[in-house]
Amino acid sequence: MNYIAKQIRGSRSFFCLAGLMTLLILSSIASPDFRTLDNMITILRQASTLLILSTGLTAVIITGGMDLSVGATSAFIGCVCAQFLKIGVPVAAILPIGLLIGAAVGALNGFLVSVVGLPAFVATYATNWVVKGMSIIVMNGAVIFGLPEGFTWFGTGYIGYIPVISVIALIVVVIAYFLLQKTTWGRDIYAYGSNAEAARYSAVNVYKTVFGAFMLCSMSAAVGGLLMTARLNAAEAAMGDAYGLQTVAAxxxxxxxMLGGEGGVSGTVIGAILLTVIVNIMNLLGIPSSAQPMVVGGVIITMVLVDSASRRRDETVSKKSRNLLKTPQKGEVV
Amino acid sequence: MDTILTAHGISKLFPGVKALDSVDFDLRAGEVHILVGENGAGKSTLSKCLLGAYIPEEGEIVFQGETMHFQSARDALEKGIAAVYQEFTLVPYLNVAQNIFLNREYKTKLGLTDHKRMEQEARALLKTLNCDYINVTQMVKKLSVAQQQMVEIAKALSFRPRVIIFDEPTATLSEREICSLFEQIHKLKAAGIGIVYVSHRMQEFARIGDRITILRDGKKIATVGIYEKTSEQLVNMMVGRDISQVYHRSENQRGGIALKTTALCDKAGRVKNVNIHVRHGEIVGVAGLVGAGRTELAKLIFGIDPIASGTLEIDGKQLTGKHTPLRMVKYNVGMVCEDRKRQGLALKDSIAWNIMAVSLRRYFPRQFINHKKMYGICGEYRKKFRIASPDIYRPCRLLSGGNQQKVVLAKWLSNNPEIIIFDEPTRGIDVGAKMEIYALMDQLAVEGKAILMISSELPEVIGMSDRIYVMYNGSIVNECVRGSGDFNAEAIGAMMLGIKEGSCCEC
Structure with a gap:
């Protein structure tokens, strides 16, 4: 128990969780509309797409990399699959098709970064444009409406009170959490992000690690893109644009x-919800949409500042470790 | 001679280790005061406290009769304490003059950088050092190591210091370059500048030193005149015990040849035509100066760098196809590398994850990690290697050097390798941890593992090895077997310098 408590307190997302709690409490006080069940479910639903897109990205950022193509990839896959649905491809076949395209985009990113050796920032920014261009070609400038109900249900349906899209987000998060925390590949991602050179010396398969992270990222973007399309009941080339950097923020x-080696998907869950809650409460309080981006920016700066301050704190010699010096620990038993 | 710099009761703490424990030190004008001690004894830490790079927790520093409270190396520099560090502080892509006047460039009336004046002054400075052959407009990257060293000294002199601290200046220099450096030091001395000289090379002391201060485990042992003690006495003071107790070797049984290289060469020409072999149950040392190609050889064997030509055999089987660390680990080879912070550890990760970094795939071949089992295994290794930390969940960056090194060893040994390459296994760690590592290596040899040990500390190579290959300029120049006539520090030291007999000059 003590171990779990320590893990939570020591974990990087502790401040984020504290921030989210504070925000929830303040919002509940500020607006009676905020604390209704309906609004909570709305937040959950709104956060789900962002969360799915950010989950895979978390793995890439833990390797010390970056993927700026998440938004464009999700839109591309949404567009392609909408076209497939239009020509009568069954709904059951859509997810495998989407995941396959996602894996291909991820493999391209992984190839550019780990084999060619381009900086991830540049490589994925370029991929972003390539993929976006392909969506425009696929859509030929048009917007597709009216997708089959069996498909749109995934974006708009409910299971009891819970939106289907949130259930899927949960599944994606659990899978990613399992991969990152419970498999040797997940550990390699952390090891590589923490010190790439040491990972190489420790016989980590660098290609498998980096390729895997980018593929996971683009595949979660695929799931997000499909759900986005299902929820809108429409597809257009520009629909992922807003998510490009919002995912990084989450x-x-x-x-x-951003330096790699630290963090995890549980933090991203909190981050995605936090960003959604901020927009939600601002709408409820009637803050004009023109002022909202500035507030969001301010909140991101504050969160990252608090986080890096907390990290600097344990770099310096704490009182505890000074005491350690006085009593030798050699040969001490567990 | 007047005392110009005094330090009283200096203490400095690092996470997990007391690097300095109320050390006193004094320096007179016009003397060379040598600071000596083993790695981790506190030499560099003390010199960094003197020049303001570290702020000591306790104690005071008096410079020319005034108590100083340096907040940074810049403060000390402005007061007149300059330093020439072990690692160069030059910017490789700027030229010599720009480096010397970095951050305090002369300005023209228009506020632009006055290159002409900087170049003139730089030329004048280098001339006082007899180094006018160095072109001040040359990019530093293109200079040799020794020339860079001279630029460092010129930069230090440009501040017109009263005290200069040299931190292991000869570590990367050849004998001829060392001689010209010593000439410069003699000149500085004659000009009344006080010099603190940090080193652990005994053979240099008599050539330049006036007094010696011996440090051990962060404490000052004594300050003596250069001719007061014999070198054996100095070693005993440094190590604090008899050498034979430090390097203990048990009886061991030699087995078949585990690792063999034939005419091994790398692509950069830093390893040339190397033929070595290591038997099971044998500790083989590789001695040589920094830059002789020892680390490059280790990297070549372990698959970090590509082999240009030659072959590698493991247990009699020649290696073909892809040659990567991943593959070498499958062949039961391990490598404890030279720079544990850069290549050995993920400092942000916990002790446990670092211990498991290699063996995770062996313990969990199906790729699913059982955390309980894993932490159990790590706990055992923490106990076995006596890693001084309350738990295994804390990040490795909070550990002292010796404990970090133990984590690196645990990382490799938990994978149960048959062949282990140790590259500088005891660099920068305290004597206690050193002895534990020596005992461990001895035990591994008894268990029949093949060990290749690279070290720049001659006593260590001679103390631990059954056989020593001496490397010079990329090639193996000699092989010495324990018990033979040339298995001693003088003979091997001379081979390392690439000379057969005596020294090349008298300073």
Whole structure:
């Protein structure tokens, strides 16, 4: 028990969780509309797409990399699959098709970064444009409406009170959490992000690690893109644009370090919800949409500042470790 | 001679280790005061406290009769204490003059950088050092190591210091370059500048030193005149015990040849035509100066760098196809590398994850990690290696050097390798941890593992090895077997320098 408590307190997302709690309490006080069940479910639903897109990105950022193509990839896959649905491809076949395309985009990113050796920032920014261009070609400038109900249900349906899209987000998060925390590949991602050179010396398969992270990222973007399309009951080339950097914000606010090696999907869950709650409460309070982006920016800066301050704190010699010096620990038993 | 710099009761703490424990030190004008001690004894830490790079927790520093409270190396520099560090502080892509006047460039009336004046002054400075052959407009990257060293000294002199601290300046220099450095030091001395000289090379002391201060485990042992003690006495003071107790070797049984290289060469020409072999149950040392190609050889064997030509055999089987660390680990080879912070550890990760970094795939071949089992295994290794930490969940960066090194060893040994390459296994760690590592290596040899040990500390190579290959300029120049006539520090030291007999000059 003590171990779990320590883990929570020591974890990077502790401040993020504290921030989210504070925000929830303040919002509940400020607006009676905020604390209704309906609004909570709305927040859950709104946060789900962002969360799915950010979950895979978390793995890439833990390797010390970056993927700026998440938004464009999700839109591309949404567009392609909408076209497939239009020509009568069954709904059951859509998810495998989407995941396959996602894996291909991820493999391209992984190839550019780990084999060619381009900086991830540049490589994925370029991929972003390539993929976006392909969506425009696929859509030929048009917007597709009216998708089959069996498909749109995934975006708009409910299971009891819970939106289907949130259930899927939960499944994606659990899978990613399991991969990152409970498999040797997940550990390699952390090891590589923490010190790439040491990972190489420790016989980590660098290609498998980096390729895997980018593929996981683009595959979660695929799931997100499909759900986005299902929820809108429409597809257009520009629909992922807003998510390009918002996903990065969700991951970083959730306590995952841009330097790599630290963080995790549990933090990203909190980060995605936090960003959604901020917009939600601002709408409820009637803050004009023109002022909202500034507030969001301010909140991101604050969260990252608090986080890096907390990290600097344990760099310096704490009182505890000074005491350690006085009593030798050699040969001490567990 | 007047005392110009005094330090009283200096203490400095690092996470997990007391690097300095109320050390006193004094320096007179016009003397060379040598600071000596083993790795981790506190030499560099003390010199960094003197020049303001570290702020000591306790104690005071008096410079020219005034108590100083340096907040940074810049403060000390402005007061007149300059330093020439072990690692160069030059910017490789700027030229010599720009480096010397970095951050305090002369300005023209228009506020632009006055390159002409900087170049003139730089030329004048280098001339006082007899180094006018160095072109001040040359990019530093293109200079040799020794020339860079001279630029460092010129930079230090440009501040017109009263005290200069040299931190292991000869570590990367050849004998001829060392001689010209010593000439410069003699000149500085004659000009009344006080010099603190940090080193652990005994053979240099008599050539330049006036007094020696011996440090051990962060404490000052004594300050003596250069001719007061013999070198054996100095070693005993440094190590604090008899050498034979430090390097203990048990009886061991030699087995078949575990590792063999034939005419091994790398692509950069830093390893040339190397033929070595290591038997099971044998500790083989590789001695040589920094830059002789020892680390490059280790990297070549372990698959970090590509082999240009030559072959590698493991247990009699020649290695073909892809040659990567991943593959070498499958062949039961391990490598404790030279720079544990850069290549050995993920400092942000916990002790446990670092211990498991290699063996995770062996313990969990199906790729699913059982955390309980894993932490159990790590706990055992913490106990076995006596890693001084209350738990295994804390990040490795909070550990002292010796404990970090133990984590690196645990990382490799938990994978149960048959062949282990140790590259500088005891660099920068305290004597206690050193002895534990020596005992461990001895035990591994008894268990029949093949060990290749690379070290720049001659006593360590001679103390631990059954056989020593001496490397010079990329090639193996000699092989010495324990018990033979040339298995001693003088003979091997001379081979390392690439000379057969005596020294090349008298300073």
């Amino acid at each position: 991951v970083v606010v959730g306590g995952t370090s």
